[in-house]
Amino acid sequence: MEPAFARPRWLDRPASVARNRTPADARDALPGISGPAAPPGSKVAPAVDSTGRVGASGTGGPWIRSAWRLPGAAALVVVGTLSAHAQAKQSAQPPDPAAVQRGAYLLTAANCASCHTLPGSGSAHQLAGGRALPTPFGVFFSPNITPDPIHGIGGWTFGDFKRALRRGVSPSNTHYYPVFPYTSYTGMSDSDIEDLWAYLGSVPPVSQPNRPHELGFPYSLRLAMAPWKVLFLDQGPLKPEPGRPPEWNRGRYLVNAVAHCADCHAPRNFLGAVDRGRTMSGTRERLEGYEVPNITPDIQTGIGRWSVGDVTGLLAGRGMRAMHVGGPMREVVRNTSRLSEADRTAMAVYLKSLPPRFGEVKPGGMMGGMCH
Ligand code: HEC
Numbered sequence: 001m002e003p004a005f006a007r008p009r010w011l012d013r014p015a016s017v018a019r020n021r022t023p024a025d026a027r028d029a030l031p032g033i034s035g036p037a038a039p040p041g042s043k044v045a046p047a048v049d050s051t052g053r054v055g056a057s058g059t060g061g062p063w064i065r066s067a068w069r070l071p072g073a074a075a076l077v078v079v080g081t082l083s084a085h086a087q088a089k090q091s092a093q094p095p096d097p098a099a100v101q102r103g104a105y106l107l108t109a110a111n112c113a114s115c116h117t118l119p120g121s122g123s124a125h126q127l128a129g130g131r132a133l134p135t136p137f138g139v140f141f142s143p144n145i146t147p148d149p150i151h152g153i154g155g156w157t158f159g160d161f162k163r164a165l166r167r168g169v170s171p172s173n174t175h176y177y178p179v180f181p182y183t184s185y186t187g188m189s190d191s192d193i194e195d196l197w198a199y200l201g202s203v204p205p206v207s208q209p210n211r212p213h214e215l216g217f218p219y220s221l222r223l224a225m226a227p228w229k230v231l232f233l234d235q236g237p238l239k240p241e242p243g244r245p246p247e248w249n250r251g252r253y254l255v256n257a258v259a260h261c262a263d264c265h266a267p268r269n270f271l272g273a274v275d276r277g278r279t280m281s282g283t284r285e286r287l288e289g290y291e292v293p294n295i296t297p298d299i300q301t302g303i304g305r306w307s308v309g310d311v312t313g314l315l316a317g318r319g320m321r322a323m324h325v326g327g328p329m330r331e332v333v334r335n336t337s338r339l340s341e342a343d344r345t346a347m348a349v350y351l352k353s354l355p356p357r358f359g360e361v362k363p364g365g366m367m368g369g370m371c372h
């Protein structure tokens with residue numbers, strides 16, 4: 001993956017590294033989300049989004065910021081007048097426990113914690129980021145996504161969060177790198193994004209600063225992501241395909257929008273985007289030392305000889321295949337093994353329905369020819 005992003009002449013400004021707010025910003029933004037009584041996962045957040053992106057500037061917007069500089073009660077009155085009354089009422093509600101639970105499930109299915117937790121850092125650092133993600137463009141470090149108001153996303157609104165997942169845009173309007181797989185998460189439904197948000201608001205905040213990415217030039221230019229996204233971001237949500245059974249559509253949704261299997265199981269083009277014509281056909285480009293196999297149902301080079309049950313079994317962590325699967329896929333299996341059997345079967349059904357494609361890497365890597 002040698003060639004670089006073409007560097008337009010106008011991109012002569014270094015990337016903004018200020019992903020996180022200053023402590024002052026965070027102080028201003030936090031009460032704007034939910035008030036002291038409710039964590040950031042509270043249901044008030046969607047209302048903020050629908051009233052014109054109060055939080056989209058990353059600082060709560062000028063008017064809400066100044067409102068919050070007034071002493072407590074007065075500020076409530078001002079905000080209540082300026083925005084919907086319903087919003088102020090909702091802010092008293094704690095997050096819905098059922099939404100938190102659904103969010104935890106989605107977080108597992110989407111591998112969020114695998115990337116956003118430093119391996120071996122212990123449960124006290126869950127979701128606090130710091131994991132190194134080496135890529136051909138340099139080393140990325142996952143950020144803290146706990147509700148810490150300074151180092152995490154505690155100062156965010158639901159609107160900020162939704163924009164990050166759907167459009168890959170930060171609260172301060174910078175573009176995220178697609179190593180954060182928003183090109184897949186963009187397909188998630190609004191209600192699933194709300195549930196994820198509810199869950200993230202329920203985890204303990206961890207005060208751990210983010211580590212800056214170590215990227216070579218010109219990848220260090222965040223702005224270069226803007227034209228990239230025009231080319232490669234298909235903004236979601238992913239709509240079900242009519243005429244297909246619900247199980248198949250569920251599998252398609254999980255594989256593509258949530259579990260982002262193609263992010264690893266496809267070759268990338270010279271701009272680092274998934275090659276859509278060869279999606280799921282694997283790649284020789286190694287991930288943590290592992291080549292990534294073809295998981296289309298091609299008989300010779302893919303999972304053509306696997307039954308739906310074989311795929312489901314692997315994702316459940318059962319049997320020889322699961323025992324031998326290594327590297328990044330072992331982490332994926334740790335997550336998929338915690339999903340429902342119905343969801344695993346749906347993913348398997350969908351994968352087996354894909355058009356067979358030739359791939360350079362056959363599954364069954366460590367087992368040699370045993371399966372074939
Ligand atoms: C493959 C690794 C990976 C996975 C999986 C992943 N992320 Fe991230 N995420 C990153 C990286 C790396 C960044 C930083 C991107 C950048 O700086 O442009 C990031 C950025 C973010 C941000 C922005 C944080 C900030 O401070 O601006 C949020 C929010 C986020 N991720 C949430 C999630 C959620 C929720 C999930 C699961 C649905 C998830 N991520 C899954 C790697 C990942």
Ligand code: HEC
Pocket residue numbers: 255259260261262263264265287290291292293295303311314321322324325326327328329332336347351362363364365366
């Ligand atoms: C983070 C990258 C990554 C993601 C995401 C990922 N895989 Fe994998 N997958 C791999 C790698 C690497 C291997 C090869 C592992 C090995 O050789 O031991 C692999 C292997 C496999 C295999 C072959 C196992 C075998 O016995 O040879 C299947 C099937 C598979 N993945 C399915 C999936 C499905 C389905 C998803 C989405 C739910 C998925 N993968 C998501 C990286 C990934």
